[in-house]
Amino acid sequence: MKNRPVYGIQSVDHALRLAALLAQEGPLRLSEAAERLGVARSTAHRLLAMLVYRDFAEQREDRRYVAGPVLRRVEAPEPVxxxxxxxxxxxxxxxxxxxxxxxxxxxxxxxxxxxxxxxxxxxxxxxxxxxxxxxxxxxxxxxxxxxxxxxxxxxxxxxxxxxxxxxxxxxxxxxxxxxxxxxxxxxxxxxxxxxxxxxxxxxxxxxxxxxxxxxxxxxxxxxxxxxxxxxxxxxxxxxxxxxxxxxxxxxx
The missing domain is CATH 3.30.450.40 (GAF domain)
Structure with missing residues (x-):
């Protein structure tokens, strides 16, 4: 069982949760991301923008966010x-x-x-x-x-x-x-x-x-x-x- 860190950084936690959601559950709209995290749309937008910048997410033409190249495994990478x-x-x-x-x-x-x-x-x-x-x-x-x-x-x-x-x-x-x-x-x-x-x-x-x-x-x-x-x-x-x-x- 994993316990939440006493001095957890909420913004990091939100970003990691978003990355996991994109990898495990597929496309998300901005409003859906905000709802899942329980944050304002502006906060969700900033988090998604950073995930896009670091290639953990991409925004499609329909404006939904999907897992980016970092989360999409072309082949199983070996440990580095x-x-x-x-x-x-x-x-x-x-x-x-x-x-x-x-x-x-x-x-x-x-x-x-x-x-x-x-x-x-x-x-x-x-x-x-x-x-x-x-x-x-x-x-x-x-x-x-x-x-x-x-x-x-x-x-x-x-x-x-x-x-x-x-x-x-x-x-x-x-x-x-x-x-x-x-x-x-x-x-x-x-x-x-x-x-x-x-x-x-x-x-x-x-x-x-x-x-x-x-x-x-x-x-x-x-x-x-x-x-x-x-x-x-x-x-x-x-x-x-x-x-x-x-x-x-x-x-x-």
Whole structure:
């Protein structure tokens, strides 16, 4: 039996209850959400807006809210606790070195899920992305992981009806370039004013969650400079290799 925490935070409780309702019971109207929580419509609207922002919810054309990408499981994800534990200190060290936000990403199906972030300190910076979900074929870390896959697997993933990719051959050509270069760049494809550089974490084994993980550096496009790209890529790939080595040692 679970007891309500003595110092429970009501707004957090409301948001978690809403997320559970969307995942378990399906679409909700704003008025229904307010009624279920016993709060004013304005309060329910603010809670739903935050769930939408963090990809726990989406609003359909009929104005009803449904479970977002974070709550919709394309396939059963493997635990990322150990990967996150090992990677986070390396992310923090990388952020300290370059003072830009860095991220740990795991690709699940055609989604790039942000597992952890280390945020830079500059006034103009990319915020913490933990918990966000982006299309894998657009996100820098997602494309870096997709580039490690067999092309037949990529075709199977994106060649289906209703695929978000209209031209799979063009995607494969792009992934070949990513594979040759060892990194991917997402220049404002998923968010205006944000550029990201991603590199896959070398998989210590043929399978497992580490085989689908990547790191990225995200920065304001205004601060992105091509002449610094070799430095950023070198730091990124070195960090990814260190994480891979530590994963191997952890499994030994």
């Amino acid at each position: 606790t150990e990967l996150r534990r090992i990677a986070l200190p390396h992310l923090q060290a990388l952020t300290e070195a370059i003072d830009e936000t860095t991220n740990l990403i795991v690709v699940v199906g055609d989604q790039a899920r942000f597992v952890a972030s280390a945020e830079g300190t500059q006034v103009l910076r990319v915020g913490d992305r933990a918990g966000r979900v982006l299309p894998a074929h657009l996100a820098s870390g997602g494309r870096a992981v997709l580039a490690t896959l067999d092309e037949d697997r990529v075709r199977a993933l994106y060649g289906r009806a209703g695929s978000p990719v209209a031209d799979v051959d063009a995607l494969l050509r792009d992934l070949r370039r990513v594979r040759r270069r060892g990194f991917a760049v997402n220049d404002r494809k998923t968010e205006t004013g944000v550029t990201a550089i991603g590199a896959a974490i070398p998989a210590p084994t043929a399978g497992g969650v580490a085989a689908r993980a990547a790191l990225s550096i995200a920065l304001p496009t205004a601060r992105y400079r091509r002449d610094r790209l070799p430095e950023w890529v070198a730091r990124l790939t070195t960090t990814a290799e260190r994480i891979a080595h530590e994963l191997v040692d952890d499994q030994a």
